[in-house]
Amino acid sequence: MGACWGPVLRVLVVQAAWALCGGQVRYSVSEEAEPGTVVGRLAQDVGLEAGEAEARRLRLVSQGRRASVEVSGASGALVVSSRLDREELCGKSAPCVLRLEVLVERPLRVFHIELEVTDINDNAPIFPAGRKNLSMAESSLPGSRFPLEGASDADIGANAQLSYTLSPNENFRIEEENLKSRSKSLFLVLMKSLDRETMAEHRLVLTASDGGRPSLTGTMELVISVLDANDNAPQFNQSVYKVQVLENAPPGTVFFQLTATDKDEGINGEVYYVLSERVSEKLQDLFIIDRKSGEIRTTAALDFEGVQWYDLEIEARDKGTLPLSGHCSVELEVLDVNDNAPEVRVTSLSVPVPEDASVGTVVALLSVSDRDSGANGRVRCSVWPSSPFGLVSAFAGSYSLVLREALDRERVSEYEVEVRAEDGGSPPLRGRLGVRVPVSDVNDNAPAFAQAVYTVLARENNAAGAELARVWARDPDEAGNGRVSYSVWEGGSGVGVVGGVLLSGGVWRPASSYVSVDAESGRVWALQALDYEEVQVLQFEVRAVDAGEPPLCGNATVQVFVLDENDNAPALLPSAGGGAGVGVDAGGASSLEAASGSLWAWAAWGAPAGQVVAKIRAVDADSGYNAWLRYELLEPRGKSPFRVGLYSGEVSTLRALEEADGPRQRLVIVVRDHGEPSRSATATLSVSLLEGAEAALAAAGSGSGRPGLRPLSGVEGGAESSSSSTNVWLVVAICAVSSLFLLAVVLYGASRWVPRAAVLSGPGPTTLVCASEVGSWSYSQRQSRSLCVADGAGKSDLMVFSPNFPPPPPGPAAKETQPDPSALLDTVSATVFLTLFLSSPLLLTQPLGMRYYEPG
CATH class of the missing domain: 2.60.40.60 (Cadherins)
Incomplete structure (x- = not known):
């Protein structure tokens, strides 16, 4: 049961550690581990399920330095890929922590991994030289101390804690002293006075042992020559000097001056200063000391980001025959200045961004770093322009460029985003990185015509295929979303429906039988010649459809007014x-x-x-x-x-x-x-x-329906024939007058008995408003209708009106029983006229001056 709960507890512990550490994972591995050694279950520790490591492309992001570890594609474990040497990776720094970035896709996430490389005792102590020659005056007193250069161990911690032993002898012993310095001072202490005559040279073996298990050792041979005479060495007032200098100090800057004294007199008391032989050649190229004054100056530029501390061993020597020397240590601390601007790098970039992308969409992952330390290395980041993008900080030095506002490609099709980083130095330094973010198009704009209504004037009898107009619709989308095609939209058939014309006789014809629209250019062509007498106004709609998915469309109305040509004779x-x-x-x-x-x-x-x-x-x-x-x-x-x-x-x-x-x-x-x-x-x-009577009878005969009379020759008839003809016609006229008078009385009585409503219920004759002789036109304020003159064609440009009679009652019976008011009035008027005309013989000789106009 305990074996089953063990993995569960480890997962809970890892998750709790993950929550406390803000999402970071820390592993530890020993240096010199064999390739293939599993460092940790990385996929499980970052929250991936089994089998997701390879599907979601779990991988390390290179940081510019070989990490010597890699992610196993199948298991998602972090394994050693090559030799790990802690001394090569971190030197003397402790602890030795490698910071790695792990990238997971689908969705995109970044994790920060810390890998600590622990030290093993794989380096033995090393002395600067295998042999050290020392000169000692025979006058040296017991207790005299001679500094020695200790051994160095590349390991750290207990593996680098050294202890020294000296081969057995009577005159010397080894003494270690720590004066709160960064390194221990090693001295060879004289226990018994020397006698050059007894033994002019002492050969000793100095052994250094580290604290590892098992312990490793290193040796150096000490050759001590006993000198005579000059028995006072120069002395410094301090054994260790601590000095600070800014990293931006120019070459040649004097940052310290040493002073040593020698109690001897004469040439044995004259002191000069040199860098110790233990100082490396690299430091000797970087610093120089004035032999007389003891001033220490730089010879090259310093770099805090490279080395923060320097240990300089200085010797003060006298000029005696057997010169003596004094030693001190100068510990130089390089102070940081804000000389490194922040660096911004793009870890991942997802472009182009669709214009309908939701707010919060991650566009890019950024990494920000500054080589300076302290406030000089603290970086603040911002994005310019401030919209529509923003920055979200995920971890220290890691940012996400996200969408803050909705995009519109038609307004801005591409953004040049600048990520700005500023450190906390004084004055602050800034870093910039430009990110190009194109916006991809979606079909969100329908074609829009330049005009809602296009008015076109076209003369009739135009040739088939003639261009009538050109319509144009703009679609701000791009590619297929903005490619517009045109067509005539048939709205249906019937009166009042856009897309056709109603011809005389109630025939409906669609607009597509008259016009065609070029799908690409929007040109409107006439399919046939237009006839004003057939069509005066042709109204239709043109539809513009883009090629998007789904397609969007827009409409415009085209009104074609046909202009009349004089193509009809009276x-x-x-x-x-x-x-x-x-x-x-x-x-x-x-x-x-x-x-x-x-x-x-x-x-x-x-x-x-x-x-x-x-x-x-x-x-x-x-x-x-x-x-x-x-x-x-x-x-x-x-x-x-x-x-x-x-x-x-x-x-x-x-x-x-x-x-x-x-x-x-x-x-x-x-x-x-x-x-x-x-x-x-x-x-x-x-x-x-x-003659007057003949003309009247001819007019009456024509009115009764018989053929008109041909005129007689003025010379062929005589007075006799004329008189007899007149008498005959007079008798006929009297009879006709009597009959017509009686008929008029009967019709008049009948008209009085007919109800007025029945007479007025008919449509009545149309009253014509004609053009005057000077060509002006009169218009009625009543209902407008088309004029039909007798049996001729209809005229749409003349105005007529009808009396405001009440409508007739429905049913065929009413139509059959009601007399025609116009016929009745014509009959009455003709009867009265003939009666008055024929009632007096005197009228036969009078000229006729009456005018008669037909209704309509």
């Missing part, structure tokens, strides 16, 4: 009587006959000037000025007794008709429009001149 309308030929209306005092393509009209002799003989009726299918008609008398010119109204088409007498004008007048009338170029139609009118 058309003469049929006469009211239904005869063949062109349209002519007979005047009130004349009659008209159209037979075999000729126009016939009757007029009475002596008709006064201004009497309307006939009226020419014509219509033009065009509109505006192209449909504004004028009537001109083409033949005869000059002496014709007739004139034609310029805009009304009425043929009237120019003067009183005389017998000299002949029995018949042939008039050629031309009808022209105002278009450019003008189009025209021609009508020929034959006017027969009759």
Whole structure:
């Protein structure tokens, strides 16, 4: 049971340590461990499940120095990959800790690993030389101490704690002394006075042993020469001097001055200063001491980040025959100055960033370091510009560049982000790193037209394939998301639906039968020639669709106004009587006959000037000025007794008709429009001149439906025939008057008995608002309708109105029983006219001056 709970407890301990250490893992391994030695279960310690190490690409991030460890891909364990030498990695620094970065992908995370390399006793103590020569005056007193250079051990801790032993002898012993310095002082102590004559040279073996298990040793041979005479060595007032100097001190700076005294006199008391032979050549190249003054100066620049401490051994020697020397140690501490700017490095970069990326998305992982120490090495980081990105600190020296605001590629497609680092020195130093962050596009913009409504003017009869307009929609997205294609949008069929036109007769045609839109350029082409008389306004919608996924679209309305061309000549309308030929209306005092393509009209002799003989009726299918008609008398010119109204088409007498004008007048009338170029139609009118009674009877005969009378020759009939004819016609007229009067009374009584509502319930005749003779147009304030002149085509540019009669009751019965008000009024008016005309024989000899206009 205990074996089962052991791994569980270890996991809980590791997790607790992970929480306390802020997510860091620390391992320990001995130096010189064999390659393949497992240092720790890294995958498990960083929270990965079994088998996730290789799937999520657990790996070490190189720090510029060989770490000698690696991650096993299959198990995720941290193993030794090559020889670990603590002395090579850390020197004398203790503890020897390697800081590693572990990178895990999917999702991206960084862990900081500390690997402590523990020391083993693999280095024996080493003396600077295998042999040391010493000179001692025979006058040296017992207890005299001679400094020796101790051995060095590359190990640390107990493995580097040295102890010294001297080979057995009577005169000397070894003494160690620690005067609160960084290193122990080793002295050879004279126990018994020397006698050069007895023994001029002493050979001893000095052994150094470290504290390791097992202990390692090193030896040095001491050759001691006994000198005579000069028995006082120079002395310093301190054995150890502690000095500080800034690392930015220029070469040649004097940072300390030594002073030593010698009690001897003369040449044996003259002292000079030299660097000890124990000082390495590297330090001798870096420092120099003045032999006379004892000033110590630098010869090169110092670097705190390289070495923080220097130990200088100084000798003061006299100039005696057998020179003596005094020794001291100068411990030089290099002080840090802020001479290293922070360094910013990109560990990982995930670009481009989609413009719809959520806030908090990690864009890059950054590593920040500063080689200085203390406040000079404390770094603060920021990002510029301050939006839309920000920095999040994960561990000391590790930052994440994250998204703070929503992106819009159409506003900014790429960001140049600058990460700024500033240390705490005085003055502070700064480091910068530029990071380019492109933004990738998503389809978030629909095509937008430059105009909501495009108004186009197009002349009718344009050629098929002619360009009518060009539409353009802008889509700020890029690539396929911004590639726009155009098409005509068919909204359906029916009146009032965008995308087509309703033709005369209720026929609906889609806009696609008239126009086409180029999918790429947006050019609108005409598929067929436009006819103003068929289509005046063509309205449709153009849809612009991008190629995104899903696609977005925008619409614009195109209104094509067709401009009228003068492509229709005036058309003469049929006469009211239904005869063949062109349209002519007979005047009130004349009659008209159209037979075999000729126009016939009757007029009475002596008709006064201004009497309307006939009226020419014509219509033009065009509109505006192209449909504004004028009537001109083409033949005869000059002496014709007739004139034609310029805009009304009425043929009237120019003067009183005389017998000299002949029995018949042939008039050629031309009808022209105002278009450019003008189009025209021609009508020929034959006017027969009759006596007053004959003209009246001819007009009455024409009104009753029988053919009009041809005029008689003015010379063939005599007075007799004329008189008898007059009497006959007079009897006929009296009978007709009596009958018509009786009929008028009956119809009048019937009209009085018919309810007024029934008469007024019909639609009634349409009241025409015509153009005046000067070409101005009148408009009704009532309901607007299209004008239909007799059987001609509809006119959309003239305005008509109808009386405000109440609507008729529904059902076919009402339609059959109600009389036509217009027919009734026409009958009554004709009856009254004939009654008044024929009631007096005197009227037969009077000129007729009444004018008659058709309704409509």
